[in-house]
Amino acid sequence: MSIGDLLKGLFSDDAPPRPRPASAAAAGNVEPVLNDLTERLNKMLWNRRAILSGNIHLLGLSRIKEHVGSDWPRIAERAQDIAHKAIQRVCTPDDVFTRYDELSYLVIFANLTKDQAQLRCVEIAEDIARRLLGDNFVDEAAEVSTGVFETDGSLIFNAISKQDLIKKLTGQLSSRASVQKGSGGSEEEETEPSFDQFQMDKTKALASLRVLYQPMCNLRHQVVANYFAVATATNVFGATIWDTAVRAEFAAVLSSTEFDVFVARNVMRDLGGHMAKGIRILMGWPVHFDTLATRANREAYFEVCREIPETIRQLLVLELDGLPEGVPNSRLLELTTVMKSFCRTIIVRVPADFRRFEVFQGCNLGAVGFSLSGVSATDAQRISLMNKFVEAASRAHLKAYVHGLSSRAQVLAAVTAGFEWIDGVAVEKPVQAPGQMHRFSVEDLYRDLEPLSG
Amino acid sequence: MARVLLIEDDHLVRNTVKITLQKAGYEVVPVDDSRKALATLSTADFSLVVTDILMPEMDGLEVILRIRGEKQGIPIVAMSGGGRTRNMDVLGHAQAFGATVTLQKPFLPDELLSAVSQALVGAAQ
DSSP: OOHHHHHHHHTSSSSOOOOBOSSGGGGSOOHHHHHHHHHHHHHHHHTTOOOOTTOEEEEEOHHHHHHHGGGHHHHHHHHHHHHHHHHHHHOOTTOEEEEEETTEEEEEOSSOOHHHHHHHHHHHHHHHHHHHHOGGGHHHHOOEEEEEEOTTSOEEEEEEOHHHHHHHHHHHHHHHHHHHHHTTOOGGGGSOOOGGGGSOOHHHHHHHOEEEEEEEEETTTTEEEEEEEEEEEEOTTSOEEEHHHHHHHTTTTSOHHHHHHHHHHHHHHHHHHHHHTTOOOEEEEEEEHHHHHSHHHHHHHHHHHTTSOHHHHTTEEEEEEOOOTTOOHHHHHHHHHHHHTTSSEEEEEOOTTOOOGGGGTTSOOSEEEEEGGGOOSOHHHHHHHHHHHHHHHHHTTOOEEEEOOOSHHHHHHHHHHTOSEEESTTTOOOBSSOOOOEEOOHHHHHTTOOOOOO | OOEEEEEOSOHHHHHHHHHHHHHTTOEEEEESOHHHHHHHHHHSOOSEEEEESSOSSSOHHHHHHHHHHHOTTOOEEEEEOOOSOSSOOHHHHHHHHTOSEEEESSOOHHHHHHHHHHHHHHHHO
């Protein structure tokens, strides 16, 4: 029996799950959580991604709770919020995570090995501890257990410590170094491997960065006439990451401006090449609020924008992302006015639950939108979110778009919700180079239905 | 007695349709999930399928296409709100994909019963 079958059995109605969590506190009513997880795991299985034993991790907050003591009730909600965001920040659209109980989260990394995923969980735990308690408690905060299947199909969580993990990983690196030495490696290759070897630096980050183009469908005209630049990269663990996850991943080594300049230069080069061939398509690219927030950053970025020929500006859509909560209308007006001189139109990406659309009054925006791939929810909740988003945007007389649709059902829901533009792998997959404008129809989505699995 | 497979993710609508059909003498098997519905349909006999179109994970258009791939003749009533859109005629697509009768939500009990009997009569001819 495959692990996929075990998992399906584990979470099916006739074989209720029997996880034995690391902490006693995790033994509460977990049924709703498991139902949610089941739904998302099914989706993962449906997409034929392999789920391997050792890929399910339980990330706990109980050590942080113990450390905080009687203050815990006061900060519990904030801790959970921070934990949720910390996990969300490092998860790719392929990963799955869900709250397990008050003090723990289940995380499944689709593309990481067991060791890589454990290390990633330790990093998340440390990030949470740092944000809540500062640096002093970081070393003790990690509380990660990894689920492995027993022969009867039950799932057991075994706790791991950061020290053991580092020992194991450095052991692996030592072995590799020895192998290299044995095969004629130089003296430099014999240097003691360390935890730092898993850290990203700017050179590695830039070398790993690429820009792909996500076809975007204009639903009113049922045509793909717009390609949206999406950054993609390989992180230190070898996993492919996308979009905002790339920015977050490299935040420590690449400033927001450096990141945005990299994307902008790629788009300009590719769009210039297309223009030279006589192809005219609209091209979108993101720019983060942080890049435009300070005069120095803004100037560095606009210097690049000034290189954009007028003919290309008419085909550019700039997407402003990362707006801080509570940014005033006057600030937005100021930014969008300057941005407008470099592009055809400006769109703004906001969180899925954003409703303060009145702040965009007078900004002359082309649309507002969000990315569904960053939303941790069931498909039904995602559909509901899409409906509410369009309703709220319409009330403010704004057109709406949504990135990251990953299933036909989501596409259909987005179409009927009234979005003007949609994209995502369920619409069309990202491509290396933008193509010609072409028709899009709902019928196309249903051509060549793959056989049902499971 | 006609046996109806009802596929509807919304609890309230599912119950309302189920009760309306049961009161009219139909045997109704309600399912809240498209995949479960297709599995049920492959193992049991039904006279009719009543399906919603906008559903999570697998929408009703895909359900219709899959049923038409397997059980060519079974009548299908497709129902949808899909009201806010100006970009797409959801029920038109349902019909093009093989729905026997379509029904715009919200509908009255009589409209539902009329759609169901119309679909059954059409299939019998």
